[in-house]
Amino acid sequence: MLFEVASGPATVRDGDVVLGRFEGVFVELDLPDTTRRLSVEAAGQTITLDLPEDDGPMLGPPLRCGPWAAIYKADWPRGHRRVFYDGRLPGRTAIDWVRLDDQGRIATGDPDLAKSALGYGAEVLAVADAVVAAARNAVPEAERVSQNGKHPQDLAAGNYVSLDLGKGRFAICEHLIPGSVAVQPGDRVRKGQVIGQLGFSGDSTGPHLHFHVADAAAPLLGEGVGYGFGHFTLLGRYEDLGRLGSAPWTPLTGLAPQRHNELPGSNVVVRFPD
Known part of the structure; x- marks a missing residue:
């Protein structure tokens, strides 16, 4: 199971007007396909989330x-x-x-x-x-x-x-x-x-x-x-996105390049079919 966790401010807007800001925790998870319920413990409380029946189209x-x-x-x-x-x-x-x-x-x-x-x-x-x-x-x-x-x-x-x-x-x-x-x-x-x-x-x-x-x-x-996406080829990733435009991406190791039925990861580089 892979976790990507970030905390910090989020912004609530109504049109171009900022209504307020709040602190939040954003979590991205790579879960087994069979997982349908997730419990999160934070600040002494447990929150239970029912996950969607599928991963979407x-x-x-x-x-x-x-x-x-x-x-x-x-x-x-x-x-x-x-x-x-x-x-x-x-x-x-x-x-x-x-x-x-x-x-x-x-x-x-x-x-x-x-x-x-x-x-x-x-x-x-x-x-x-x-x-x-x-x-x-x-x-x-x-x-x-x-x-x-x-x-x-x-x-x-x-x-x-x-x-x-x-x-x-x-x-x-x-x-x-x-x-x-x-x-x-x-x-x-x-x-x-x-x-x-x-x-x-x-x-x-x-x-x-x-x-x-x-x-x-x-x-x-x-x-x-x-x-x-049903199919794409994974080429690598930019660990530092500031290098985009001036340097090649870093090749990924340990992963099959042909990916099926998944969302591409953060700042990865892919090739779609012709």
């Missing part, structure tokens, strides 16, 4: 090929896993996908130019046979990373596509290039179908694909839920 890749860095970490105060919106954590299981090359570089030429990013314009794929629940296609995008300002909450996701996976679960792809969204609400899509292109719209520190699964179609109105 096992999805197709949201992108092709790679390498792609799966960027997230439980102990980042401003990471998706710690910022509440109206009492919900939409990014509880979110990953920011960043394209890199074999040397760990994420851009060619001027790195401040959004189109210099290696992932810019990559085709974003439907992760399952699904119905388009919501989409947006007209949020403008800054030409340069340094020019991208703060957006109101309802535009923070930029251009996006939300897919209804059934059973009250929605796969959400954010920060797409304006004009690239190829679907509209009500469309039926097939797994692997192109639904848009990776871009830089909305609140983004650089071109990437934000992906998460939640229990509501709108990007910030749901609670993040579990999911995994």
Whole structure:
């Protein structure tokens, strides 16, 4: 059993207004498939949690090929896993996908130019046979990373596509290039179908694909839920994410590179099927 534990402040927001902050403990666990109840002892109290009946949908890749860095970490105060919106954590299981090359570089030429990013314009794929629940296609995008300002909450996701996976679960792809969204609400899509292109719209520190699964179609109105990917190749990990863009990742040892039906680990580097 693997534990990743972080403690520190979390933020509760209503729109762009901070309602308050509180101290919390965030725990990520790799549990046996048969575990359905978990007891946690803290401050002299025991809390019992009933876990979901399954690990969530096992999805197709949201992108092709790679390498792609799966960027997230439980102990980042401003990471998706710690910022509440109206009492919900939409990014509880979110990953920011960043394209890199074999040397760990994420851009060619001027790195401040959004189109210099290696992932810019990559085709974003439907992760399952699904119905388009919501989409947006007209949020403008800054030409340069340094020019991208703060957006109101309802535009923070930029251009996006939300897919209804059934059973009250929605796969959400954010920060797409304006004009690239190829679907509209009500469309039926097939797994692997192109639904848009990776871009830089909305609140983004650089071109990437934000992906998460939640229990509501709108990007910030749901609670993040579990999911995994049916297949990917594990290449390595960045123990120090500050090296991303300037140095290769560290290869992982002791793990089979072919991974099935799981969520990629924090800051790992993967390759999806072509």
